[in-house]
Amino acid sequence: MTTLPTPDIAAAKAALAHLDIEENENAIKRASRDFFWYSPVLKTRMDHLLADFVVRPKSEAEVIEVLKTCYAYDVPVTTRGAGTGNYGQAMPMRGGCVMHLVHMNKVISCAPGRVIVEPGCVLKDLDAHCIGACGYESRMMPSTWATATVGGFVAGGSGGVGSVTWGQLRDLGNIIRLRVVTMEEEPRILEFRGEELARVSHGYGTNGIITELELPLAPAYDWVHCFITTKDFGAAMACAEDLANEDGILLKLASVFEAPTAKAYFKRMEAYVEEDDHMVGLMVAPHAMDALITYLGRRDDLSLIYRSDDNDWPRSPGVAFEYGWNHTTLRALKVNPEITYLQVRYGFPDHKELIEKIRAAFGDELIQHLEAIRMNGKVAFAGLTMVKFTTEERLDEIIRIHEEAGALIFNPHRYTLEEGGRQHSDERQLSFKKEADPKGLLNPGKMISFETPDFDFKDIYAYPGMTPLPTEDA
Amino acid sequence: MTTLPTPDIAAAKAALAHLDIEENENAIKRASRDFFWYSPVLKTRMDHLLADFVVRPKSEAEVIEVLKTCYAYDVPVTTRGAGTGNYGQAMPMRGGCVMHLVHMNKVISCAPGRVIVEPGCVLKDLDAHCIGACGYESRMMPSTWATATVGGFVAGGSGGVGSVTWGQLRDLGNIIRLRVVTMEEEPRILEFRGEELARVSHGYGTNGIITELELPLAPAYDWVHCFITTKDFGAAMACAEDLANEDGILLKLASVFEAPTAKAYFKRMEAYVEEDDHMVGLMVAPHAMDALITYLGRRDDLSLIYRSDDNDWPRSPGVAFEYGWNHTTLRALKVNPEITYLQVRYGFPDHKELIEKIRAAFGDELIQHLEAIRMNGKVAFAGLTMVKFTTEERLDEIIRIHEEAGALIFNPHRYTLEEGGRQHSDERQLSFKKEADPKGLLNPGKMISFETPDFDFKDIYAYPGMTPLPTEDA
Numbered sequence: 008m009t010t011l012p013t014p015d016i017a018a019a020k021a022a023l024a025h026l027d028i029e030e031n032e033n034a035i036k037r038a039s040r041d042f043f044w045y046s047p048v049l050k051t052r053m054d055h056l057l058a059d060f061v062v063r064p065k066s067e068a069e070v071i072e073v074l075k076t077c078y079a080y081d082v083p084v085t086t087r088g089a090g091t092g093n094y095g096q097a098m099p100m101r102g103g104c105v106m107h108l109v110h111m112n113k114v115i116s117c118a119p120g121r122v123i124v125e126p127g128c129v130l131k132d133l134d135a136h137c138i139g140a141c142g143y144e145s146r147m148m149p150s151t152w153a154t155a156t157v158g159g160f161v162a163g164g165s166g167g168v169g170s171v172t173w174g175q176l177r178d179l180g181n182i183i184r185l186r187v188v189t190m191e192e193e194p195r196i197l198e199f200r201g202e203e204l205a206r207v208s209h210g211y212g213t214n215g216i217i218t219e220l221e222l223p224l225a226p227a228y229d230w231v232h233c234f235i236t237t238k239d240f241g242a243a244m245a246c247a248e249d250l251a252n253e254d255g256i257l258l259k260l261a262s263v264f265e266a267p268t269a270k271a272y273f274k275r276m277e278a279y280v281e282e283d284d285h286m287v288g289l290m291v292a293p294h295a296m297d298a299l300i301t302y303l304g305r306r307d308d309l310s311l312i313y314r315s316d317d318n319d320w321p322r323s324p325g326v327a328f329e330y331g332w333n334h335t336t337l338r339a340l341k342v343n344p345e346i347t348y349l350q351v352r353y354g355f356p357d358h359k360e361l362i363e364k365i366r367a368a369f370g371d372e373l374i375q376h377l378e379a380i381r382m383n384g385k386v387a388f389a390g391l392t393m394v395k396f397t398t399e400e401r402l403d404e405i406i407r408i409h410e411e412a413g414a415l416i417f418n419p420h421r422y423t424l425e426e427g428g429r430q431h432s433d434e435r436q437l438s439f440k441k442e443a444d445p446k447g448l449l450n451p452g453k454m455i456s457f458e459t460p461d462f463d464f465k466d467i468y469a470y471p472g473m474t475p476l477p478t479e480d481a
Numbered sequence: 482m483t484t485l486p487t488p489d490i491a492a493a494k495a496a497l498a499h500l501d502i503e504e505n506e507n508a509i510k511r512a513s514r515d516f517f518w519y520s521p522v523l524k525t526r527m528d529h530l531l532a533d534f535v536v537r538p539k540s541e542a543e544v545i546e547v548l549k550t551c552y553a554y555d556v557p558v559t560t561r562g563a564g565t566g567n568y569g570q571a572m573p574m575r576g577g578c579v580m581h582l583v584h585m586n587k588v589i590s591c592a593p594g595r596v597i598v599e600p601g602c603v604l605k606d607l608d609a610h611c612i613g614a615c616g617y618e619s620r621m622m623p624s625t626w627a628t629a630t631v632g633g634f635v636a637g638g639s640g641g642v643g644s645v646t647w648g649q650l651r652d653l654g655n656i657i658r659l660r661v662v663t664m665e666e667e668p669r670i671l672e673f674r675g676e677e678l679a680r681v682s683h684g685y686g687t688n689g690i691i692t693e694l695e696l697p698l699a700p701a702y703d704w705v706h707c708f709i710t711t712k713d714f715g716a717a718m719a720c721a722e723d724l725a726n727e728d729g730i731l732l733k734l735a736s737v738f739e740a741p742t743a744k745a746y747f748k749r750m751e752a753y754v755e756e757d758d759h760m761v762g763l764m765v766a767p768h769a770m771d772a773l774i775t776y777l778g779r780r781d782d783l784s785l786i787y788r789s790d791d792n793d794w795p796r797s798p799g800v801a802f803e804y805g806w807n808h809t810t811l812r813a814l815k816v817n818p819e820i821t822y823l824q825v826r827y828g829f830p831d832h833k834e835l836i837e838k839i840r841a842a843f844g845d846e847l848i849q850h851l852e853a854i855r856m857n858g859k860v861a862f863a864g865l866t867m868v869k870f871t872t873e874e875r876l877d878e879i880i881r882i883h884e885e886a887g888a889l890i891f892n893p894h895r896y897t898l899e900e901g902g903r904q905h906s907d908e909r910q911l912s913f914k915k916e917a918d919p920k921g922l923l924n925p926g927k928m929i930s931f932e933t934p935d936f937d938f939k940d941i942y943a944y945p946g947m948t949p950l951p952t953e954d955a
Contacts, residue, residue: 119616119700119701119702120700120702120766120767120768121768141616142593142615142616143700146729172728173728173729174727174728174729175728178727178728178729179727179729179730179772179775179776180727180729180730180731180768180769180771180772181728181729183768183771184771200771200775201771201772201774201775201778202775202778223729223768223769226593226594226617226700227593228593228594251858252857252858252859253648253652253653253654253857253858254646254647254648254649254652254655254855254857254858255620255647255648255652255653255654255655255697256653256654257654292594293594294594294595294654294657294697295654295697297654297657297658297674297675298653298654298675300675301653301674301675301676302653304675304676356830381728383726383727383728384725384726384727384728384859384860385726385858385859386858
């Protein structure tokens with residue numbers, strides 16, 4: 008492990024005193040947390056983490072000042088947006104400075120098909136701006152769109168709402184340009200395009216701080232939010248997949264919720280569904296609604312129970328995407344705090360068979376939640392499976408059974424890039440970290456290959472530099 | 482065969498004399514022809530066909546008047562737009578009236594994502610209107626976009642430029658609504674949506690006349706036209722397919738031209754390519770160009786020789802789509818009048834293997850021309866194979882070899898719906914024809930199931946009612 012020198016917190020704080028620094032203890036605590044608590048595994052390990060101070064730069068020049076100052080005083084810097092990530096990406100592993108980009112929220116320019124924006128812009132605000140300016144919106148977004156920032160999404164996310172059409176953030180063309188500041192004695196400003204984007208996108212801010220993003224946009228529609236029920240789980244999967252494969256039907260979301268998700272966890276659905284109803288949630292462009300109805304007319308095993316443009320529900324269930332992606336688990340957690348989840352990829356062409364096989368193997372210990380996504384041009388499923396948590400050992404066993412069956416797991420019970428990803432180091436990210444963060448101060452503890460190059464991935468990685476857990480006496 | 486009564490041409494013409502009727506003999510001859518001459522088979526059979534008169538209605542009311550009058554006087558009515566179809570769709574098989582919809586060219590309304598338009602609107606004009614009004618354009622178009630009409634495309638086409646993203650016209654969601662007039666004693670006006678669209682779309686005007694279309698639109702971009710060369714035909718196929726499978730890269734066209742197409746038939750390419758260069762033609766959204774360049778950077782077997790937004794060619798080659806789809810054969814025909822073509826579907830997932838197999842079987846009798854298209858959500862290829870024509874028998878044999886290998890042929894050397902399609906009758910079209918055209922006057926000779934229900938498809942269908950070929954003495 009790279010040895011980190013002792014930080015001089017007081018000196019760094021004093022040097023940055025003219026910036027917007029948070030002094031309130033509760034606010035510092037809030038800014039030191041993301042949605043790591045989705046995972047009982049991360050909850051036991053990260054709940055105590057706390058920044059020494061929080062700074063909110065207003066410009067790229069202030070970001071540079073923060074990085075340069077913290078470099079000089081050996082202070083770790085963990086950068087965050089809204090903190091809606093749930094792999095512990097924004098948790099300050101050894102305290103130090105949390106740099107909150109909330110003030111850097113300007114849309115710099117937008118045109119049909121592309122936008123240039125600062126990282127702290129909330130996706131909801133970004134879309135409102137772009138829709139107003141040119142009738143376009145983000146291609147992809149997390150279900151936390153209403154609060155999440157665009158920089159946080161690109162630095163910590165992989166896809167989401169919109170991936171049913173546009174694929175993943177890492178796919179060619181889904182990020183155009185990133186402007187990045189390094190953490191060196193004299194921070195540099197770099198512009199990354201093309202192959203270089205992989206150095207810092209989905210890098211958790213471990214090897215550079217994104218200060219500007221250029222992203223492609225998608226045409227904005229008044230999406231119609233639809234919910235469909237069926238007694239047959241296979242029919243629910245087929246419905247989402249079929250519609251995603253209809254080239255003339257524009258979707259932004261196609262989620263599948265195994266029974267009893269809708270009845271048990273979706274309060275505003277409760278009166279309209281039964282315990283054994285599987286559900287499909289959709290976002291459909293208004294001019295594709297006729298085609299959706301035509302498709303449903305061919306399927307007597309599917310019932311459209313709600314469409315946002317035409318219904319008699321006295322209380323709106325809200326937008327479909329706030330039932331999908333990570334919101335599904337969030338809603339379930341509110342009802343049953345014992346629930347946690349997995350992130351799974353079921354690759355084309357055997358995705359449905361694989362899901363049925365896994366479903367048969369587990370009974371009601373798992374509740375299937377799928378999102379139709381495009382991977383290399385083929386529709387298949389991402390799984391955000393809900394798990395009735397018992398022990399860490401059983402959770403690891405569940406994961407192993409998935410992997411042995413042929414499913415790819417992105418383990419959300421790990422806080423490192425490697426363990427949450429494909430379990431091997433990314434040479435592009437690592438080599439850039441060595442160059443851009445020579446002291447290893449950027450979001451320390453998140454890149455195993457930098458900290459502990461010989462790690463064997465047999466057990467969960469425990470970052471040796473992490474602020475120790477408080478003792479029971481403390 | 483349904484017996485057609487003898488038409489009273491003079492009476493019909495007199496009754497319609499207050500409409501815009503063409504009197505000029507050469508103009509009547511021009512209005513009696515489409516692009517049937519792409520096929521040497523159709524050329525020998527249809528070259529003599531001639532309307533008795535041509536009428537150009539200005540409104541739906543006038544369309545109704547034409548149909549009602551022609552019904553009363555037993556006059557066949559063949560409806561046409563620009564006549565750019567090449568299955569002989571718009572050829573008046575037994576003379577009578579050619580109804581030319583050139584005056585019905587209004588865009589009635591357009592909004593982001595959809596347009597309502599009259600059938601005679603030229604696609605180029607439609608797109609200009611929609612781009613100006615709301616930044617949108619047609620999802621799909623033939624390569625004859627500059628002259629073809631939207632009604633002719635829907636009544637006679639199946640897809641084209643744009644199908645790489647949007648699939649085929651027949652796919653759910655690619656047509657929203659058609660307004661149709663029947664040919665009865667009292668013509669009715671019908672509105673078709675959903676499943677009913679299949680009754681009249683791609684019906685060659687045999688069972689109703691489309692007087693209004695509601696179609697979805699796609700966002701309009703300043704498409705960048707690109708040409709890529711390679712010495713390896715497999716690399717050319719892979720390039721088109723890979724890019725079409727990149728979910729973050731927006732394409733409108735991905736054409737593959739086997740050598741020596743570019744050198745031999747594309748005059749403006751001649752100086753930039755060699756005899757053994759295979760070529761890929763692309764239309765790429767401007768904000769996806771970085772991603773295209775990134776992709777090409779990974780492939781040293783591909784050379785980008787032209788991009789319309791950045792090049793030093795003294796003379797522009799023009800738009801990429803005027804090299805693709807039916808324009809490829811058109812360009813080849815201008816150089817070598819012996820060339821004709823096939824229309825082939827190579828279905829996912831064995832499309833590339835099938836193409837290589839067929840390519841190996843024929844040597845230079847065929848020149849491969851492929852268009853990447855989406856079929857049920859999967860990228861595969863349509864083939865518009867160029868054929869060095871020798872005899873009808875050999876052409877039929879070439880087709881048979883394709884079919885035996887597993888390729889689907891839409892035979893462009895046949896003038897009927899069935900033979901140009903899937904070789905069986907479409908019950909929806911037939912039942913609607915019986916209802917909407919009880920006298921069998923609408924584009925007679927094009928629907929075998931109506932004329933000759935027991936036809937066995939062993940040989941080319943010869944419509945018994947067709948105006949006889951002139952004798953040699955005549």
